[in-house]
Amino acid sequence: MLSDPLLRDRYLRHLGRLGGLLERECDRNQVDKSLFALSEFYRDFFAETRRTFAEEWDCDLLGVFRHLRGTGALEITASAATHAILPILQPPGAAHAQIAIGCNQFRETFGGDPSGFWLPECAYSTEIAKLLQAENIRWFIVDAHALEQALAPARRGSFAPCFTKAGPAAFARNVHASRQVWSADQGYPGDPAYRDFYRDVGFDLSPEELSPFPKGSFTGIKYHRVTGRDVPMKEIYDRTAAEETARRHARHFVERCIAELGSVQADDWNPIVIAPFDAELFGHWWFEGPIFLEQVILAAAENQLLLTTPSEFLRQNPTQQVSEPAT
Structure with missing residues (x-):
């Protein structure tokens, strides 16, 4: 899909229409300092997005992923x-x-065999492991209960993978790391400082002001922040405050991961925290998510927390328990 010329062309035209709408928004919001600053931010943000996609990446997002994989x-x-x-x-x-x-x-896309496989919704069965082995898949990810309640209980819990009897290794995602991001009550994206996803000018402006976008559509231009639960009047989004909140949450996330690893009695083995998330969370639902990811990488380096991949972990730690994950 990402290589479809029609979709690439439509995306560029969409960004062009957004640019036109944002020029009008800058004019409309000149009397309001906060809204004008946000209009300028979005105008520049989408202009840079278009420049990066069209000029730097030559409209080839998959090529960028191939390059990063190759490095x-x-x-x-x-x-x-x-x-x-x-x-x-x-x-x-x-x-x-x-x-x-x-x-x-x-x-076909990346020119090589995959080592890992993402199971939709982490849904697993013994037969699935056999099918993965037939494709020479070396690892996959399951929910924490799959190892905690395995037929031979995982001695190291979710802090180490288990090889299935069929062959591939099962890594369990860490409950606490997942909760920090996904929980509706405790998760970072619900912080009042972050941009509100649902409040969009596509619902606030008149059809004439929105043209050529239809009334009642999401444009990606959002002027309000989460503010709080069940708050009828959303406050204006403060980009600077949101970025600082993302940096703070990233530091907290790294600190929690370090604490998780430190809680494990692992004198003769290396524990790992698996923290997988849907990619659409970062930037789509959670606008500041990419900043959070960047800051997690920086904070991990600063605190000497090693970031790795399941394949690299298995290469360095090839001896693991054999068990059959629960379904």
């Missing part, structure tokens, strides 16, 4: 052909087709 900066995993819950698919053979098509698409 070792990223490990990219395969996944199912569609977001299918593999263990319950019918008829027999459907799960095999989903996995095989996903792996073949990976090979």
Whole structure:
């Protein structure tokens, strides 16, 4: 999909229309200092997005990912052909087709075999492990309970993978790390300083002001912050405060990961914290998410917290318990 010329062209035209709308927004908001500053921010933000995509990346996002994979900066995993819950698919053979098509698409796109596989919704069964082994997949990720309640309980909990009897290793995502980001009550994205996703000029402006965007659509131009739960009047978004909040949350996240690792009695083995999240969270639902990721990387380096990938971890720690994860 990302290589489709039609979609690339539509994306560029969309960014062009956004630029026109934002020029009008800058004019409309001149009397309001806060809104005018936000209008300018969005105008520059989307202009830079268009420049990066069209000029720096030559409209080839997959090429950027291929380059980063080639340098070792990223490990990219395969996944199912569609977001299918593999263990319950019918008829027999459907799960095999989903996995095989996903792996073949990976090979076609990146020119090599995938080492890891993302199971949609982390849904697992013993048969799925066999299908992954048939594609030479070396690891996948499950929810924490899958190792905690494994047939042979994981002696190291979610802090180390277990090899399945079929072959691939199962890594369990860390409950506490996940909760810090995903929890509706405790998660970072709900902080009052962050940009509110749902309040959008597509709902606030008149059809004439929005043209050519239809009334009631999300434009990506949002002037308000979360402010609080069930707050009818959202306050104006403060970009500087939001960025500082993201930096603070990143430092807190790294501190929590270090504390998690420090709580493990691991004299003769290396523990790992697995923290997987949907990519759409960062930048889409959580506008400041990319800043958070950048600051996590910087804070990890500053605190000597090693960042790694499952494949690299297995290369350095090849001896692990054999068990069968719970479903």
